[in-house]
Amino acid sequence: MKHLLAIRDLTANDLRSILALSQQPAPKLLQDKGVALYFEKPSARTRNSMELAAAQLGGHPVYLQPAELGIGVRESVADVTRTLACYHAIIAARVFDHALLEQMAAVKAAPVLNLLSATDHPLQALADLLTIEQLLGQIEGKKIAFVGEAHNVARSLAEGCALLGAEFVIASPDGYGFDGGDIHQIADPAEAVAGADIVYADVWVSMGDDHCEEKLAALAPYQVNEALMAQAPDAHFLHCLPAHRGEEVTAGVIDGPRSAVWRQATNRMHTARGAMLWLLEQEV
Numbered sequence: 001m002k003h004l005l006a007i008r009d010l011t012a013n014d015l016r017s018i019l020a021l022s023q024q025p026a027p028k029l030l031q032d033k034g035v036a037l038y039f040e041k042p043s044a045r046t047r048n049s050m051e052l053a054a055a056q057l058g059g060h061p062v063y064l065q066p067a068e069l070g071i072g073v074r075e076s077v078a079d080v081t082r083t084l085a086c087y088h089a090i091i092a093a094r095v096f097d098h099a100l101l102e103q104m105a106a107v108k109a110a111p112v113l114n115l116l117s118a119t120d121h122p123l124q125a126l127a128d129l130l131t132i133e134q135l136l137g138q139i140e141g142k143k144i145a146f147v148g149e150a151h152n153v154a155r156s157l158a159e160g161c162a163l164l165g166a167e168f169v170i171a172s173p174d175g176y177g178f179d180g181g182d183i184h185q186i187a188d189p190a191e192a193v194a195g196a197d198i199v200y201a202d203v204w205v206s207m208g209d210d211h212c213e214e215k216l217a218a219l220a221p222y223q224v225n226e227a228l229m230a231q232a233p234d235a236h237f238l239h240c241l242p243a244h245r246g247e248e249v250t251a252g253v254i255d256g257p258r259s260a261v262w263r264q265a266t267n268r269m270h271t272a273r274g275a276m277l278w279l280l281e282q283e284v
Contacts, residue, residue, distance in 0.1 A: 001108050001110075001111060001282070001283070002111060002278075002279055002282035002283075003101075003105040003111055003112040003113070003279075004111075004112075004113050004114060004122055004275055004278070004279060005098070005101050005102065005105060005112065005114045005117075005120065005122070006098075006114065006119070006120040006122055006156065006159070007120070007122050007125050007156045007159035007160045007163070008159050009122075010163065011163070012163045012164060014278070015126075015129070015160060015163050015164060016164070017278055018126060018271065018274045018275055018277075018278045019126070019129060019130050019133065019271070019274065020274075021273075021274040021277045021278055021281075022126070022130055022267070022270040022271045022273060022274030022275075023130070023270065023274075024274075024277075026056040026057050026273055026277075027057070027277070028057060028058030029057055029058070029277065029280045030054060030057040030058045030059025030060075030089060030090075030276070030280070031057075031058035031059070032058070032060075033058075033059050033060070033088070033089040034059060034060050034061070034062055034087050034088040034089065035050070035054040035059050035060070035061045035062070035088055035089065035090045035092060035276070036062055036064060036084045036087070036088040036090070036091045036092065036093075037050055037051070037061050037062060037063050037064060037092050037093075037094075037115070038064045038065075038069065038071075038084075038091070038092070038093040038094070038095070039063065039064065039065060039093075039094045039115070040065075040066055040093075040094060040095045040096055041094060041095075041096065041116075043094060043115075043116070044242075045241060045265055045268050046094055046115050046116065046123070046268070047063065048269075049123075049268035049269040049272045050092060050115065050272050051063070052269050053269050053270075053272035053273035053276060054276065056273055057273060057276060057277070057280075059089065062087075062088070071100070072100075077100065077103045077104060077107075078103070078107050081103075081104045081107040081109050081110070081112075082107060082109045084109075084110065085107075085109035085110035088110060089110065089111075089280065090110060090111050090112075090113055090276055090279060090280070091104060091109075091110050091111070091112050091113070092112075092113040092114075092115050093112065093113070093114065093115055094115035094116045094117075095114075095115075095116070095117050096117070096118055097117065097118060098114075098117035098118055098119045098120060100117075101114050101117055111279040111280075111282070111283065113275060113276065113279060116152065117152065118152060119152055119155065120152050120155060120156050121152040121153045121155075121156045121240075122156050122275075123268065123271060123272055123275060124153050124156060124157075124240050124268070125153070125156035125157045125159070125160045126160070126271035126272075126274065126275060127264055127265075127267040127268045127270075127271045128157050128160070128200070128238060128240070128264065129157075129160045129161075129164065130267045130270065130271050130274075131238065131260055131263055131264045131267050132144065132166075132197075132198055132238075134263070134267075135198075135236050135260055135263075136197055136198075136236075139161070139164040139165065139166045140164060140165035140166060141165060141166065141167075142166045142167070142197040142198065143166070143167045143169070143195060143196045143197050143198070144157065144161055144166055144167065144168050144169070144196065144197065144198040144200060145169050145170075145171065145192045145193045145196035145198065145199050145200065145232070145235075146158075146168070146169070146170040146171070146192075146200045146201075146202075147170075147171050147189050147192060147193065147199065147200065147201050147222050147224050147228070147248075148170075148171075148172065148176075148201055148202055148204060148219060148222050148248055149172060149176045149202070149204060149215075149219065150170055150172050150176060150177045150178040150183075150185070151202070151206070153202050153240050154170055154178075154200075154202070155178070155183075157200070158170070158183045162182075167184070168183065168184060169184040169185070169186060169192045169196075170183060170184070170185050170186075170192065171185075171186055171187065171188060171189040171191070171192035171193070171222060172185060172187070172222070173187065173218045173219060173221070173222065174187065174218075175218070176215075176218060176219065189221070189222050189224075189228060190228065190231050193228055193229070193231040193232045193235070194231045194232065195231075195232060196231075196232040196235045197232075197234070197235055197236070198235060198236055198237075198238055199224060199228070199229060199232055199235045199236070199237050199238070200237075200238045200239065201224040201237075201238075201239050201243075201248045201249045202239065202240055202248065203242065203243065203244050203247070203248055204216060204219045204244070204247055204248050205244075205247075216247070219248070222248070223247070223248060223249065223250065224237065224248065224249045224250070224253055225249070225250045225252070225253060226250065226252055226253060229253055229258065235258065236258055236259070236260045237249075237253055237254065237256075237258050237259045237260065237261070238259075238260060238261060238264050239254055239259075239261045239264070240264070241261060241264075241265060243261070
């Protein structure tokens with residue numbers, strides 16, 4: 001049974017298949033079937049894109065919150081997973097702890113799709129890669145520069161770039177980069193962005209995090225503004241949203257002609273559909 005918990009779970013061919021499926025008409029493979037959408041933390045784009053994608057495939061999405069399931073408290077992870085599999089063709093979950101997804105997948109009751117965890121955000125990376133492919137014609141050989149803190153969004157995008165032959169570089173201040181690994185990391189944002197095809201930013205303070213003045217001060221030199229974008233005169237700007245104008249990006253950049261954030265947001269729905277189609281095809 002196939003699951004999609006992280007981009008590193010995929011081969012390059014798997015990833016290309018999902019991107020291709022995301023651009024095809026929607027077959028009704030979920031006709032009269034359910035999709036469980038378990039959300040430990042809310043999201044505008046993830047919930048809307050998943051519900052619409054499930055509906056396009058003929059399925060019925062069911063939004064679930066922790067109080068309704070009591071997962072790991074009122075009932076074991078395994079029992080909740082098996083119960084959901086009685087009704088749903090796919091179990092999709094947006095969680096804090098990635099280990100919960102791994103426990104659900106280990107039950108092998110239904111395909112598990114990661115909507116976000118503390119370490120990974122594969123669905124965002126799929127939308128990012130589809131957008132890059134649409135904007136540039138191809139992903140291989142392109143340079144993607146991520147500016148700001150290293151986190152789940154950056155990790156998943158870096159893994160996708162590695163699979164598809166793109167150069168990924170992240171510029172982060174000391175203490176806010178990845179802890180080791182093969183990802184290209186530098187301190188100077190101008191150096192990272194120079195000659196890039198894509199410049200990417202994300203919020204400095206994520207939903208549910210404390211508003212830390214020390215963190216904001218450390219990241220202040222990493223704002224994506226007009227001067228930084230001038231280092232990559234042909235680059236498009238991406239942002240996974242929500243955005244804090246005046247912090248990680250200026251309004252002139254995110255609302256300017258080089259921004260593709262709304263195409264990127266729209267592609268969340270298309271790649272959610274592609275990911276579910278890919279999971280369903282593995283079950284045939």
